[in-house]
Amino acid sequence: MTGGLRVTVTGGAGFIGSNLVSWLLRHPAIGRVTVVDDLSTGSTSLLGGDPAETDFRQGSVLDAGLIEDAVAGADAVVHLAALPSVPRSVADPLATHHANATGTLQVLEAARRAGGPLVVAASSSSVYGAQPDLPKTETSRAMPLSPYAVSKLATEAYLGAYHACYGLEVLPLRFFNVFGPRQRAGHPYAAVVPAFIDAALSGRPVTVHGDGTQTRDWTFVDTVCEVITTAITGRVTSPWPVNLALGTRTSLLDVIALLDQVLDAPVRVEHAPPRPGDVAHSQADPTQLRELFPGVSAVPLREGLECTVAWHQDQHPARSHVDARGSR
Template structure:
């Protein structure tokens, strides 16, 4: 159950970290897959191994352009909408572009999918929607006020999806991702996610910088759990399970200090000196939520979501990719 096969699927943002992992799985399962990406944050090397696959099509286009969206959704049965501008700090520095992509682009995709009669659209929502809510664990129907422009855009997407499902009888499912990590995640640039950033610093023998005292905690989620959730959301039949949102996480919390210890231990098997690298601490980051922990009960009950990877075994599986790919850039 929950396996997508022999379908015509569009993955927006397919050259990104999460999108390319989804495409890899879909191609293994004999789907026809189209990738729509403008390569603003996606990378050609993420889809290099699919380019010559007979069932893979690349459309270089932008979700902010409705014509690109219309072209991409043609004859699709399923749309997995991953395209977005991530990063809280980026949205604080440039709220207009974040809004244009995450809200305007999402609205374009909804309209294009509606007009084409696409059966199911699954979209990447975000744990940032919980905002200043201090309730733990985070339960889908209890959110706080957003703490960043990025969080606002992701919440607006949920509101649009809710309205479109009611007005136009569409099947829409939102997945609130919690701190996803894994192969193909970019370690470079000001807005890199914390795990690849820490890994590339450690490989280079440099001190990773922790914002705050390291006590902040996250529900880190291995990308294969996210791929599973997308497949389940794309195929679930129960009407109760459609036109709603789900947390996609492991349901366990890891502090940044614990995370760094994990990474040092795994990487020191490749290079013993990494165990001795000191950690630097800096000021807390604006817009950061101190703690994040998901309840995954709703996904388990309605989707059959069953995360196979906890943080430890996800890092173990990812670490070889990190070492192979990031040690090259560190060198």
Template structure:
């Protein structure tokens, strides 16, 4: 199958690209390289067509979908904090780009469109676990942008027959998550600080909790979405289905890396939710999805990658 991955040089997108290539698909990537890196595709660069372009640009979008059968739309600025600081810029990357890609996909006869949404759409809904039937209560421009994308996918299925699915990602972590990026997740920031001998920063009291999901589980869900039947634009949670308190997470990382278990606390950030936990039963029914990697296994793979990256940086700087 000929497949397009937007944001394919990024953290999650590059893992999806690798998995698709391993399964024999022909893969095209479009990325503006604002936060993605060509190095993320080093293992498959000979087998992937790479386009530099902006998904919010109609001409670039049309060029990217020519001859494509399915789209994985991973391109975004995945940051609550950045969306609060720069809502218009983030809306272009997250909202306008999604609609532009949907229009291009419809006009090019693309059959299936899989969208990277976010657990942030649930906002401060107090009930746990989060189920797709709950009313969204977004707290940030980023969450509102992701929710608008879900609505567009639902509408494009109903009006134009495009097979669509929104995957609500819950706190993804793993190798290639750039710790220097302002969009980096808490696990990459904690790990990098610990390896550098610094004290990690926790925003708030550290008692907030998250459903941390290893990137391998996200790849598995996307691959299943490529062949699943009955896609009708409705959202599906992709998570581990386990809640972990941030302070406990830091302790686990400190033990894994043999570093002091210390934290520096800063005020809580605007737009952040307090607790998050997913019900993944719909993903199990629709996709046959079951998390293959638990937190401990994912942390081992992730810290091993960061250790190696840290050693390589030390060699280059020495």
């Protein structure tokens, strides 16, 4: 592959990263994609596109030599590598800090030495934490409730500082609850949508922490990929964090009701105690996102869930709607 923009994606073998790599490889302006991933939660089996088109480097962003090599010559770096779980950060705050905060610093140092590619990085709606305002506006005070949220606040703040101190072009994006194909269940820190789908397809009850009235701004992964791809090809930058969600708000119980419809079977629910660090309500103010990316459009939640359920069924062909229905 020759010509076109060169992009390095950290965490490119993870859920969002692997979807993004597929998007990038389909774009005519993108010439080469390099992936850095230590496979701590990701897998090369998720990597999209033709493997011959992806330069995969297994290792940690904390490895200065490896990341410097992977970023050299890049036009853009998309930094997604992180330990992405709130409960995991509560169990092991230092591991989260090293991977997420120090890891970001290592990527920024590599970018600075490489002569300044655009750096797009994943922050998180969790930085709003106890902030009661709804919707969440970027200028609202961040009130993180978990070590994970603090590590993401550090991520976005480091991007701003590298812009101010070294003139690096940056775009810190606050992802809200992203879901879609390639987001795996079956591990202790699984996100809620794949955990729900996996349980429902296996005929198990879904576990809801708390009463299920907590709300989230669910974002289909294609929306995230579209925004990042547009940022790279159109060189969209902002030293300040930008919400990446479209301002919707749906409760866990309503997501389960939608899954009932998509699976055409009632999903059984069991309740567990609320988790420390969880926030009650989350909804983005999408004004900045719409200004920077006027073409971005939301994928309706039901459509996204249908696509995600289909992916889970492809992974486990033995499971089907009939299995789910028959088990109740």
